[in-house]
Amino acid sequence: MTRNSSIAILGGNGALGSAIATALLARGVVEAGALWISSRSGTAGPLTGTGVRTTSQAQEAACACGTVILAVPPAQAGALGIAAADALVISVMAGVPRSRLAALAGAGRVVRAMSSPAAATHRAFSPWFAPDLGAADKARTDRILSACGLADEVTEEAHIDLFTGITGPIPGFVAYLAQCFADHATARGVAPDVANRAARQLFLASGEALAASDLPPAAHVQAMIDYAGTTAAGLRAMQASPLAAAIAEGVEAAVARAQQMGRG
Numbered sequence: 001m002t003r004n005s006s007i008a009i010l011g012g013n014g015a016l017g018s019a020i021a022t023a024l025l026a027r028g029v030v031e032a033g034a035l036w037i038s039s040r041s042g043t044a045g046p047l048t049g050t051g052v053r054t055t056s057q058a059q060e061a062a063c064a065c066g067t068v069i070l071a072v073p074p075a076q077a078g079a080l081g082i083a084a085a086d087a088l089v090i091s092v093m094a095g096v097p098r099s100r101l102a103a104l105a106g107a108g109r110v111v112r113a114m115s116s117p118a119a120a121t122h123r124a125f126s127p128w129f130a131p132d133l134g135a136a137d138k139a140r141t142d143r144i145l146s147a148c149g150l151a152d153e154v155t156e157e158a159h160i161d162l163f164t165g166i167t168g169p170i171p172g173f174v175a176y177l178a179q180c181f182a183d184h185a186t187a188r189g190v191a192p193d194v195a196n197r198a199a200r201q202l203f204l205a206s207g208e209a210l211a212a213s214d215l216p217p218a219a220h221v222q223a224m225i226d227y228a229g230t231t232a233a234g235l236r237a238m239q240a241s242p243l244a245a246a247i248a249e250g251v252e253a254a255v256a257r258a259q260q261m262g263r264g
Ligand SMILES: NC(=O)C1=CN([C@@H]2O[C@H](COP(=O)(O)OP(=O)(O)OC[C@H]3O[C@@H](n4cnc5c(N)ncnc54)[C@H](OP(=O)(O)O)[C@@H]3O)[C@@H](O)[C@H]2O)C=CC1
Pocket: 010, 011, 012, 013, 014, 015, 016, 017, 038, 039, 040, 041, 042, 043, 058, 071, 072, 073, 074, 076, 079, 080, 092, 093, 094, 115, 116, 117, 168, 169, 170
């Protein structure tokens, strides 16, 4: 165990931090004895009993580790109180711009990223932005975030805010889409428990089908339209409706909120 291989997660006992920790341990990116969970309470939360190290002193964790992951609420970003000059710092805090991160963490090597609690089962999408990092730091960042699911380096920091809106929350906006289908079924006389079971099964099966295919979602839509059956009629009606614009409006509202939260 060397300092460079150790990882600290500030806020690591929380929903996102513990999910990332779970993914890193499961994929062998870090051993439990080299994984520091830092929080104000000094508790391990969901990681209790895994052998991870805990501390209520963020600087103790930052000094001991070659990589520091920032997973505290954006409102707490200003209270980090660390100087991680020799560490690679990866932030998954919503809305906190990269321009603030170097000062907040006292660091020179900073990645702005996003992930989701789906990391716990390796199903997160984790975009990251760090144009000025060297190859070794980029490779380390990719290894850490790829343990959480799919990871992609993006070319614009604004895309981190965008994905904070789209892929950060799980089930997020998809839960609302499922609710809309269930509510319509209920309005047509279906018992609410049946409508909800149907909606959950629809999104489980559809999500697995989309994930198993290399085709983009648009190709699946076109295939159903070309099939010219019942779904085609529904898709054409939805394509003619304001649905796509409403979804974009919702995402942009989330993006705006993230940017507001992250300004400090
Ligand atoms: N939850 C989600 O779905 C997602 C969250 N995020 C981002 O992840 C970050 C964490 O969110 P989430 O996990 O939901 O929050 P939680 O409240 O679940 O966890 C945050 C943890 O941070 C700890 N904490 C709070 N303040 C400090 C501090 N000053 N120093 C050290 N630890 C601190 C808390 O522990 P204690 O009280 O013991 O200090 C808490 O357990 C946020 O920036 C959020 O925007 C991003 C995408 C999705």
